[in-house]
Amino acid sequence: MKLIVGLGNPGSKYLESRHNIGFSVVKALGRIHKIAFKKDGDTFSLSGKGRIAGQSVILGLPLTFMNLSGIAVRALLKKHKISPDKLLVVCDDLDLEFGRQKLKPHGSSGGQRGLQSIIESLKNEGFPRLRIGIGRPLREAQASEYVLSPFNKKEKEGLDRILEKALVCCVSWVREGTSKSMNLFNRKEKAG
Numbered sequence: 001m002k003l004i005v006g007l008g009n010p011g012s013k014y015l016e017s018r019h020n021i022g023f024s025v026v027k028a029l030g031r032i033h034k035i036a037f038k039k040d041g042d043t044f045s046l047s048g049k050g051r052i053a054g055q056s057v058i059l060g061l062p063l064t065f066m067n068l069s070g071i072a073v074r075a076l077l078k079k080h081k082i083s084p085d086k087l088l089v090v091c092d093d094l095d096l097e098f099g100r101q102k103l104k105p106h107g108s109s110g111g112q113r114g115l116q117s118i119i120e121s122l123k124n125e126g127f128p129r130l131r132i133g134i135g136r137p138l139r140e141a142q143a144s145e146y147v148l149s150p151f152n153k154k155e156k157e158g159l160d161r162i163l164e165k166a167l168v169c170c171v172s173w174v175r176e177g178t179s180k181s182m183n184l185f186n187r188k189e190k191a192g
Contacts, residue, residue, distance in 0.1 A: 002174055003082045004029065005045075005060040007069050007091040007114035009148075018134040019066060019147040022090040022114075025132070025166045026059050032167065035059050043075040053175035058082070062114075069114040070121025077122070084127040088173050090166065091115060094143060096133025098155060099162045103130050103169060103185050105178045128178045130169055132162065 006026030007019075014020050030037055035050035037059065046061040058080050062072030077087060091114055096102060106126045109116035119125050137146035151159060165185070172181040 001056045001058065001080060001082055002086045002088070003058045003060060003076055003080065004088045004090065004170055004174075005062065005069075005073055005076065007062065007066060007089060007112075009065050010061075010063045014148065016150040017148050018151060019092055021092045021132050021134065021162075023061055025090045025130075025163060025170065026061055028163055028167055029170055030059050033057075037061065039063070040079075043079055044072040045076060047076060053171050055174050057174060066114045066117075068117055070117035070119070073118045074121040084122055084124050087127045088170065089115065089118060089127060089129040090170065091129065091131060092134045092147065093131035094134060094136055094147065096131055096135075098133050098135035099158055100133040101130060101162070101165060101169065101185060102133075103128065103173070103178065103182045105182070128173065130166060130173070132166055 004026055006022035008014065008023030009019060030048055033050055033052050035048040037046040037048045040047050044062060044064050046063065048059050050057060060076045062069045064072045077084065091112055093112060095110060105128050108125060109119055115129060137143060169181060169185045172184060
């Protein structure tokens with residue numbers, strides 16, 4: 001059993017925000033693989049169970065808001081008896097140029113508060129994560145405002161391609177594992 005969690009903030013106010021790209025990827029995985037999400041109070045999340053690439057997978061969307069994502073992730077791992085190395089977290093990254101994606105087997109949060117919350121809750125950095133670049137704001141803009149704002153028109157034009165690549169990476173991770181998927185998906189490529 002594997003767990004794929006998309007990070008974001010619940011509620012319509014944040015639906016189209018840059019910070020919610022992890023939610024967008026995992027919701028799309030659910031649509032494509034016919035995995036329905038249900039509210040699960042025990043795990044503070046929306047979650048669904050199904051099959052991807054012939055394997056049993058839980059998809060999770062924390063309802064705790066980004067900065068408290070670890071509460072939901074820890075509860076999902078505990079409820080489904082999944083170890084952190086079988087967890088893939090999908091999230092935005094300010095330090096990657098827009099559209100660039102990077103799969104890593106472990107590491108620090110790099111300032112991403114959802115990842116930081118998960119690391120603190122699990123007392124463990126040893127879980128894979130797929131970071132999707134949203135780029136940095138202009139100097140005068142605050143990072144917190146930027147991540148909560150919607151993608152601009154030019155970014156939206158490349159968003160379908162970015163989401164498609166992330167979906168393929170998630171399926172590869174389920175089928176092939178982290179190392180093989182890193183070799184395929186960590187190449188530098190512009191969003192176009």
